[in-house]
Amino acid sequence: MAYLDLRDGGARAMVPGVTASEAASLQVQNGxxxxxxxxxxxxxxxxxxxxxxxxxxxxxxxxxxxxxxxxxxxxxxxxxxxxxxxxxxxxxxxxxxxxxxxxxxxxxxxxxxxxxxxxxxxxxxxxxxxxxxx
Structure with a gap:
């Protein structure tokens, strides 16, 4: 499963296999x-x-x-x-x-x-x- 971030008008694909909680953790780390x-x-x-x-x-x-x-x-x-x-x-x-x-x-x-x-x-x-x- 891949996570696609569509915020800020750009699409940044995360590494396949990243869970939703890990993606949320990355968002928190990025501020x-x-x-x-x-x-x-x-x-x-x-x-x-x-x-x-x-x-x-x-x-x-x-x-x-x-x-x-x-x-x-x-x-x-x-x-x-x-x-x-x-x-x-x-x-x-x-x-x-x-x-x-x-x-x-x-x-x-x-x-x-x-x-x-x-x-x-x-x-x-x-x-x-x-x-x-x-």
């Missing part, structure tokens, strides 16, 4: 985010800052009584760290607390992945602002 991680980033745009806080008893009661929706933390600690950084980036841009960055790096992400994420979100935020002005 790229995986497709599931980009999905988390897109979905984080809809999450509010309140999704980052622990839910209180009163909050849980109000949610149950009035039917508020709350973004629940992800089961994977690595993906939850990505979601937290993405939510903060969507709302605050480059102004991220050092403790959140530490959590992001401890989850196994690299500085290159963080910069790629910020460039992507920054470009989308700018295009949204331009679209709203027109």
């Amino acid at each position: 790229h985010l995986l497709p599931v991680e980009w999905t988390i980033v897109r979905l984080a745009r809809e999450d509010g800052l309140s999704s980052l806080r622990e839910e209180s008893r009163l909050g849980r009661l109000l949610r149950l009584v009035f039917g508020f929706r709350r973004a629940m933390p992800l089961a994977s600690a690595r993906l939850e760290a990505l979601r937290r950084i993405a939510v903060l980036s969507w709302h605050h841009g480059y102004n991220i607390a050092p403790s959140e960055l530490g959590r992001f790096y401890e989850a196994g992400y690299t500085t290159h992945q963080y910069e790629t994420l910020l460039r992507h979100i920054g470009a989308l935020r700018l295009s949204i602002k331009r679209r709203n002005r027109a």
